[in-house]
Amino acid sequence: MTRPPYAWPDPDRDYANGAFIAGGEAYPARWAAEAAAFRAAVATRARLGLPHGPDDRQRFDLFLPEGAPQGCVVFVHGGYWMAFGREVWSHLAAGPLARGWAVALPSYTLAPQARISAITLEIAAACRAVAALVPGPLVVAGHSAGGHLAARMGCADIAAPVARVVPISPLAELGPLMATRMNATLRIDPAEAAAESPARLALRPGTSAHVWVGAAERPAFLWQARVLAEEWACPWTVAPDRHHFDVIDALADPGSDLVATLIGR
Numbered sequence: 001m002t003r004p005p006y007a008w009p010d011p012d013r014d015y016a017n018g019a020f021i022a023g024g025e026a027y028p029a030r031w032a033a034e035a036a037a038f039r040a041a042v043a044t045r046a047r048l049g050l051p052h053g054p055d056d057r058q059r060f061d062l063f064l065p066e067g068a069p070q071g072c073v074v075f076v077h078g079g080y081w082m083a084f085g086r087e088v089w090s091h092l093a094a095g096p097l098a099r100g101w102a103v104a105l106p107s108y109t110l111a112p113q114a115r116i117s118a119i120t121l122e123i124a125a126a127c128r129a130v131a132a133l134v135p136g137p138l139v140v141a142g143h144s145a146g147g148h149l150a151a152r153m154g155c156a157d158i159a160a161p162v163a164r165v166v167p168i169s170p171l172a173e174l175g176p177l178m179a180t181r182m183n184a185t186l187r188i189d190p191a192e193a194a195a196e197s198p199a200r201l202a203l204r205p206g207t208s209a210h211v212w213v214g215a216a217e218r219p220a221f222l223w224q225a226r227v228l229a230e231e232w233a234c235p236w237t238v239a240p241d242r243h244h245f246d247v248i249d250a251l252a253d254p255g256s257d258l259v260a261t262l263i264g265r
Contacts, residue, residue, distance in 0.1 A: 011179040014220040017244040027245045028088065035090035042097070050133075052106060052126035060106035060126050061086050062133065063093045069102040071136035071163075073262055074127055074153075075251070078144030078169075081111045081119055082185055091252055098254035099263055101139075104130040108149075112185045116148075116174070116196050120158070123149045127160040137163040139262050143248050144169050144221075151198035151228060154207045162204075166262055168212045169221050169244055172199040172228035176220070199224075199231045209234040210261050214242030237261070 018024030039046060039061075047062040060074075073096040077084050086105040093103035106126035108119050123140075131138050140162050142150030147170025152158055154165035174193040177183055194200060203209055213225035215238045222238070229236035237257070239247055250256035 009179075011176055012181055014218065015177065015180055015182075017218060017221075020218060021243050021245050024245060028084075031088050031091070035088055038091040038094060050129070052129040053122060055109060057085065057107045057109050058122060058125070059086070060104050060130065061090065062130070063090070063097055063103045063105075065097050065100045065102060067100065069134055069136060070100045071263070072102040072104055072130055072134040072138050074104045074106065074130055074138065074140045074150075076106065076108075076123055076140065076142030076146035076149045078142070078146040079110075080182055080186070081116055081145045081148075082182065083110065092248060094252040095250070095254045095256060095259035096262055099259060101263055102134045104134075106130075112187065115187060115192065117192055120149060120152045120196060123153060124158050124160045127153055127162055131161045139164045139166065139264075141166040141168060141251070141262055142170070144244065145171055147171065148174075148196075148198065151209070152196070152201075154203050154209050155198055156202040156204040158204070162207055164208045164210075164262075164264070166210050166212060166258075167198070167225075167228065168258075169214065169217060169247055170198070170211065170224060170228060172224045172231075173197045199227045203232045203234070211236035212239065212247070212258060212261065213237070214239050214244060214247035216241055216243040217247070218244065 045064045049059045085107040108122045140150045140153040147167035150165050151167040153160045153162045174197045211225050211229040250258035
């Protein structure tokens with residue numbers, strides 16, 4: 001008997017993205033090229049490599065608008081806490097920047113050099129460092145694993161001066177990831193899943209949240225987004241026709257609904 005190509009359950013398939021996106025392998029190079037072009041275009045308003053900690057990856061890039069900033073958006077990148085850095089995503093600052101907001105993009109120590117709990121604390125330190133430089137409200141957005149970290153910045157147990165969080169396609173419940181092969185690198189155990197799953201934690205009083213996800217994403221990511229929105233009783237938006245790799249494109253568009261959600265107008 002021929003073995004079926006997919007036997008339920010398969011956690012690795014549940015959390016695979018590129019295999020289900022046409023041309024998925026081309027996205028990282030495109031992101032990097034667009035980010036480099038954006039940095040060159042706004043070089044006079046960019047402050048690159050600012051520290052939020054002592055290590056090489058504990059740095060953030062800050063892009064300033066023309067005129068006094070109305071506040072700052074922090075964008076936290078994804079990559080399952082194991083890949084990428086701030087330099088790949090600079091172009092996503094374009095939307096809020098054109099609306100008069102500063103944008104900061106931090107890098108962080110990657111797994112396995114750091115566990116998720118330690119990465120959370122790094123992003124909290126980055127938020128405090130950004131708030132010390134830019135007056136006004138601080139909004140934290142992030143994508144995928146960065147969506148997890150953005151959501152953590154809204155949790156009651158984290159000391160961060162954050163007014164609003166907008167997790168995009170977040171990993172809000174870490175329990176299912178314990179069954180994936182990547183957990184050999186992430187090392188999530190039951191205690192860390194409990195302490196680091198935003199869906200199991202309270203939203204900090206005074207901090208608002210709005211969850212964002214693409215309608216064409218993997219079912220696991222739609223579930224993750226809905227779980228967080230339900231647990232926090234906050235709004236969630238399912239962006240039509242968007243998959244895991246292009247749901248963030250709207251950040252570069254100053255007229256997009258996603259940018260309006262970030263800055264509250």
